Amino acid sequence: MTEHEPELHNVAPGEPHDNMLTETLSYVIGLGLALLLTGISFWVASTGTLWGPGVATGLVVLAIAQMGVHLVFFLHITSGPDNTNNVLALAFGVLIVFLVMIGTIVIMAHMNANMSPMPELMNLQMQKG
């Protein structure tokens, strides 16, 4: 296995290959990065030293970063040519996920804001009846 050593430098991170040691190392790096990002997330949420209103946004950014780590090091989604189909499918999936989530949240927030208060509505119906 050692005679393939020079080729290893051409392998994208997380891409499966034949050397057991470096393959394991890819998972170890992934675990390390995921633990680091999880730790930062829990620390950011508990500490009071950061500017409060920005914490939620920071947490979402950390979560997206950790999802990226999982995709590359655990699921082996890479930029390699044999991975193009998977990446394109992922891109479409991410598009739909964001459309559903952001679309729902924006529309429901608007409808909540425009909804007339409940007691007045009840009164109106009572008067008509």
Place this chain on the structure above:
Amino acid sequence: MTTASEAPAVGLTHQGSEDTGLGHRGPASKSIVVPYGFWLFILSDMVLFSALFASYATLVHATDGGPATNQLFDRELVAVETLALLSSSFVCGLAMIAAKRKNMQLTQVWLLLTGLTGLVFLGIELFEFGKMIGEGAGPQRSAFLSSFFTLVGCHGAHVTAGLLWLGTMMAQIWAKGFRQDIIRRLLCFSVFWHALDIIWVAIFTIVYLIGTLP
């Protein structure tokens, strides 16, 4: 190989072209098609979860005078849950590396560890659910709690299904050895298991951490 008779294809049609859309070597092999099809299923599952996340985000303040996110969630418990699921995902990767080299003992040991850490995760989640329902914060209390139990419970149901699948795979590897089709199933299982970890990252951030911010 390319001949002059091969007319350029217009749009998605292959009119006037010999091209079947399968390439010159025929359809791709099963080792490519099966994981790709399963990857599409995983992505559709993520779309399902995005709808649950959207309903949770919409209903999170609809507590109907009942308990809100701040009073319900325990961060230490969630941290242990997260660690359990993350290590489960990692050990599952090690099992795949061992399975690729047809190492029976190591594969079974790693898969068993995957299952045990998965069980730890599930146990903590069920304990949390039981505690909440015991406190009168069950899914019928408010719209917020309904959406919470739907979202987190759906993830828990996936983990349960994954554990059953894992047991099946361990038995199949034991009985049938590292056949080509068994390895493909194991690969699909590992994709499923890693994807559940990705969804959990979104859950612990959006539901538990942002929910318990001061």
